Amino acid sequence: MSDNSAVKDPFVRVVKRDGMKSGSKIAVRIASVIVALIVCGILINMITGLNPLVVYETMFQGAFGSTRRSFSTIREMMMLACVAIGLAPAFKMKFWNIGAEGQILIGGIVSAACMINLNKLPAIPLLLIMFVLSAVAGALWALLPAIFKAKWNTNETLFTLMMNYVAIQLTSFFVSKWENPKGSNTVGIINSNTQAGWFPEIFGQKYTLNIIMVITLAILMWIYLKYTKHGYEIAVVGDSENTARYAGINVSKVIIRTMLLSGAICGIAGFLAVSGASHTISTSTAGGRGFTAIIVAWLAKFNSFYMLLIALLLAFLGSGATEIASKCKLNDYASDMIIGIILFFILASEFFINYRLVFRKHAKEEA
Amino acid sequence: MKKKIVSMAVAAITALSLTACTNEPAPSPANGEGDAQATATESGDADVAPAEGVTGDASEVKIGVILVGDENEGYTYAHIDGVKKAAEAVGIPADNILWKYSIPEDESCYDAAIDLVDQGCTAVFSNSYGHQSFMQQAAEEEPDVQFVSMTGDTAAMSGLDNFSNAFTNIYEARYISGIVAGMKIAELVDAGELSDENYDADGNVMIGYVGAYPYAEVVSGYTAFYLGVKSVYEKVSMEVIYTNSWFDIAAEGEAANSLMADGCVVIGQHADSTGAPTAVQSAHDAGKPVYSVGYNVDMLGVAPTAALTSATNNWSVYYTEAFKDIVNGEKIPTDWAKGYTEDAVAITTLGESCAAGTQEKVDEAIAAIKDGSLHVFDTDTFTVDGAKVDSALIDMDGDFENDDAEAVSDGYFHESELRAAPSFYLRIDGITELTAE
Numbered sequence: 001m002s003d004n005s006a007v008k009d010p011f012v013r014v015v016k017r018d019g020m021k022s023g024s025k026i027a028v029r030i031a032s033v034i035v036a037l038i039v040c041g042i043l044i045n046m047i048t049g050l051n052p053l054v055v056y057e058t059m060f061q062g063a064f065g066s067t068r069r070s071f072s073t074i075r076e077m078m079m080l081a082c083v084a085i086g087l088a089p090a091f092k093m094k095f096w097n098i099g100a101e102g103q104i105l106i107g108g109i110v111s112a113a114c115m116i117n118l119n120k121l122p123a124i125p126l127l128l129i130m131f132v133l134s135a136v137a138g139a140l141w142a143l144l145p146a147i148f149k150a151k152w153n154t155n156e157t158l159f160t161l162m163m164n165y166v167a168i169q170l171t172s173f174f175v176s177k178w179e180n181p182k183g184s185n186t187v188g189i190i191n192s193n194t195q196a197g198w199f200p201e202i203f204g205q206k207y208t209l210n211i212i213m214v215i216t217l218a219i220l221m222w223i224y225l226k227y228t229k230h231g232y233e234i235a236v237v238g239d240s241e242n243t244a245r246y247a248g249i250n251v252s253k254v255i256i257r258t259m260l261l262s263g264a265i266c267g268i269a270g271f272l273a274v275s276g277a278s279h280t281i282s283t284s285t286a287g288g289r290g291f292t293a294i295i296v297a298w299l300a301k302f303n304s305f306y307m308l309l310i311a312l313l314l315a316f317l318g319s320g321a322t323e324i325a326s327k328c329k330l331n332d333y334a335s336d337m338i339i340g341i342i343l344f345f346i347l348a349s350e351f352f353i354n355y356r357l358v359f360r361k362h363a364k365e366e367a
Numbered sequence: 368m369k370k371k372i373v374s375m376a377v378a379a380i381t382a383l384s385l386t387a388c389t390n391e392p393a394p395s396p397a398n399g400e401g402d403a404q405a406t407a408t409e410s411g412d413a414d415v416a417p418a419e420g421v422t423g424d425a426s427e428v429k430i431g432v433i434l435v436g437d438e439n440e441g442y443t444y445a446h447i448d449g450v451k452k453a454a455e456a457v458g459i460p461a462d463n464i465l466w467k468y469s470i471p472e473d474e475s476c477y478d479a480a481i482d483l484v485d486q487g488c489t490a491v492f493s494n495s496y497g498h499q500s501f502m503q504q505a506a507e508e509e510p511d512v513q514f515v516s517m518t519g520d521t522a523a524m525s526g527l528d529n530f531s532n533a534f535t536n537i538y539e540a541r542y543i544s545g546i547v548a549g550m551k552i553a554e555l556v557d558a559g560e561l562s563d564e565n566y567d568a569d570g571n572v573m574i575g576y577v578g579a580y581p582y583a584e585v586v587s588g589y590t591a592f593y594l595g596v597k598s599v600y601e602k603v604s605m606e607v608i609y610t611n612s613w614f615d616i617a618a619e620g621e622a623a624n625s626l627m628a629d630g631c632v633v634i635g636q637h638a639d640s641t642g643a644p645t646a647v648q649s650a651h652d653a654g655k656p657v658y659s660v661g662y663n664v665d666m667l668g669v670a671p672t673a674a675l676t677s678a679t680n681n682w683s684v685y686y687t688e689a690f691k692d693i694v695n696g697e698k699i700p701t702d703w704a705k706g707y708t709e710d711a712v713a714i715t716t717l718g719e720s721c722a723a724g725t726q727e728k729v730d731e732a733i734a735a736i737k738d739g740s741l742h743v744f745d746t747d748t749f750t751v752d753g754a755k756v757d758s759a760l761i762d763m764d765g766d767f768e769n770d771d772a773e774a775v776s777d778g779y780f781h782e783s784e785l786r787a788a789p790s791f792y793l794r795i796d797g798i799t800e801l802t803a804e
Contacts, residue, residue, distance in 0.1 A: 068481060068482065068485060185580050190506055280500070320474075325466075325467075326466045326468060
């Protein structure tokens with residue numbers, strides 16, 4: 001007691017916790033989602049008087065109530081996962097790529113341009129061209145902030161964020177160029193007669209190709225980050241640039257290479273959005289996914305398969321929202337609230353996995 | 368860990384017991400379609416008598432409505448209100464109307480439309496222009512279901528039997544709201560309340576208009592408004608600023624401010640927010656002789672002394688006709704556009720600042736529109752490049768070239784008669800677009 005008496009012992013201290021078993025980690029995470037749902041349930045009940053179980057049931061129906069609903073939920077999930085997969089290498093490198101929104105739009109613009117101008121080409125070459133060009137466009141859009149970061153150490157957060165606004169303006173420009181009819185500010189569905197540049201139906205489903213592409217990207221990204229030299233370099237640069245330099249890693253090169261990859265995948269997400277879902281382009285084509293995907297990537301700790309799971313959770317909540325609006329007379333703010341609470345609890349669970357709280361009482365007892 | 372699980376279980380039990388107590392007031396039919404249908408049929412048979420002109424069984428019909436916003440947004444609120452009134456009038460039980468709120472203008476609209484079909488709807492309506500191509504896509508895939516894209520313009524040229532457009536003749540109401548503004552201007556001039564800055568170089572009183580986008584729907588609207596003003600007070604000129612958005616409170620307020628800075632006395636609008644009336648009210652409070660004419664909703668709430676009136680749609684007229692067609696198993700008309708003759712358009716309650724005698728003048732003009740003696744786009748009342756217009760071709764085949772059908776005959780431009788969506792695209796003398804693209 002003698003040494004401690006001079007400094008007032010805080011009521012609660014946060015202590016780093018190491019070596020929680022992976023089984024308990026998963027249990028804590030699942031528990032956090034369940035607790036979040038209970039808290040949401042209490043809130044929903046207090047505010048609206050609705051039975052929360054009915055609300056959850058309705059959300060589930062909205063997301064998976066029919067084959068078509070399931071597939072549109074999965075399509076949303078794949079879109080979100082694709083962007084998150086694109087962001088993962090950049091964030092793992094601690095390069096704050098806030099510019100996915102813009103990279104998606106640029107990929108989308110290029111895809112739409114191909115659909116409008118190359119609509120005479122046969123389906124497979126056209127889709128391949130669109131895939132490659134949208135990836136290149138996204139990569140180039142990400143290259144600019146990467147070069148500035150690598151050469152002059154500019155702030156990439158601001159730079160990539162600003163690039164979003166440039167991309168939005170560019171999209172507006174192309175929308176007014178392609179608008180149909182003139183002055184209406186919408187492009188409308190492109191090639192609705194010929195379906196040129198649309199993803200083909202595979203196994204009788206419109207979104208099969210979306211699923212195949214994103215799952216493939218997920219697997220490749222997992223291998224890339226975990227088992228390749230590049231992936232290792234990204235991890236080292238992310239932990240400490242100086243260590244990386246000391247180890248002889250060319251940091252500038254890694255930054256530029258990784259951002260090219262990150263931008264390319266986000267560009268492909270734009271291709272998915274335009275060619276695989278909406279068949280049109282507008283300033284809302286990215287729809288905030290570039291930002292939501294940051295949460296997905298971080299929560300998943302850049303693990304591809306967790307990213308798919310978290311994307312599924314968010315897509316589920318999104319699809320459920322429309323249904324509770326229509327069936328329970330709750331508007332979509334209600335589902336935003338639910339998403340917010342669930343994310344809050346998941347983040348809290350990460351905190352409790354990494355740290356534990358020590359209360360003053362313990363200290364007294366010891367004394 | 369054990370402790371945690373126990374406390375969690377306690378929380379869970381508390382939560383469940385809470386919900387158990389307050390179970391019954393939930394008015395939600397969410398527990399599967401079966402329930403909803405059962406209650407719907409009951410109430411349908413029991414207390415709703417079939418309306419006039421309804422031969423089918425209204426309680427059997429399911430209708431889907433896709434909305435770009437929800438009841439918090441004026442434009443969508445007007446549609447919700449119209450649908451509800453129409454359903455009641457036709458005898459369709461409230462539970463048979465399936466709503467999709469806040470549907471963006473992208474593939475979600477297609478998803479929503481198809482989902483409504485899966486739920487058994489035989490007709491699906493969407494209320495925003497940007498929904499149109501997704502509705503058309505759904506219509507192509509579901510030939511047995513009728514799709515209506517409100518305010519759209521491609522139904523006729525799509526060649527689909529099950530795809531329609533509808534619009535009101537809102538330009539008639541804009542013309543009438545122009546008369547209200549014109550009366551005010553005449554009063555201000557007589558009272559000598561205007562200063563030099565309110566006149567342009569040619570001695571015309573200046574008025575302003577906040578438009579959304581430079582396309583026919585807006586052009587038709589502001590021209591009708593201008594001609595309404597001119598029918599009362601001849602010497603006016605109008606400036607138009609586009610905001611490039613249907614709903615942008617800040618941009619609309621900014622546009623109104625710059626129009627007022629130019630000396631405009633009355634600010635009309637074809638944009639959905641209260642931005643412009645609010646800006647006009649604060650300038651009015653600061654002592655400027657400025658007034659506002661709104662759109663969709665009564666603006667007296669935000670501009671009690673500056674708002675004169677608003678042009679507004681009464682969507683229930685259309686929905687009632689369309690719902691009757693659906694119940695009777697008939698086809699909804701491909702193009703529908705009606706105005707004062709069916710009371711599908713109106714102006715809202717006149718504000719306290721309106722000039723004396725406005726109501727009489729308004730009633731007179733409405734009666735003239737109804738009996739066909741007054742045409743809003745009478746070619747004797749305007750000129751283009753100094754000359755009277757005796758021919759204006761409009762686009763009917765969707766190539767966006769105005770080269771297909773003659774809209775001017777019998778001395779007036781036949782607005783919304785050849786197709787539902789507005790097609791008046793002429794830029795007439797006296798109106799300047801300040802921000803045309």
